Amino acid sequence: MSQLPVSLSINIPFLNNNHALIAQKSLSPDPMLKPDTVNVQYKIKNNTILNIIVNGIDDRVIRVTVNNLLENLKTIIECFETF
């Protein structure tokens, strides 16, 4: 059994590389409170797709982390939508 056996990989397609980069740079400074139970990696694929990989110790940790992450992501997308 690996140390963090549960993972969720999320792909968010943006219109352009700039939006993907802004989203990555806005989300990535958020520190994990318990890095031994969950970690998050951000990558940009094919220039416009933000790939977020969340690895966690169990489903509960993944659910809390991903829900919070997607709430923050929606705020970022709402900013793109408005401005």
Added chain:
Amino acid sequence: MSGPTALYTNTNNETETKEFTVSKDVSNLSSDGTTTGPSPYLLESTNGEYIDKDKPAPLNLGNPMGVLRGQVTDLQDQINVFLTERIQQSKNGDVEEIDEDEDEEEEDNEDEE
């Protein structure tokens, strides 16, 4: 622009995977997720008078970013429902037994109707 996707993987015992995708039909999208916002307990305890100051703005479906926000909300709901079910099942012990019990209950309900 294709929609957002997600892939769940659990390698705890056997490897389990589940893929999440969003519908291409944008007319059903909403910024109000079914698993986000104030809890039923909060609404009940304030007699439905609770004002949600964090309520997301309505979607602008004429804007690709409005569509993306609705799709992310849909994806978030799917992930939350899936993981909540798994958490409840693991709390109650054997996952397979619970599934069978739920199926039996559903069949019983259908029979009663």
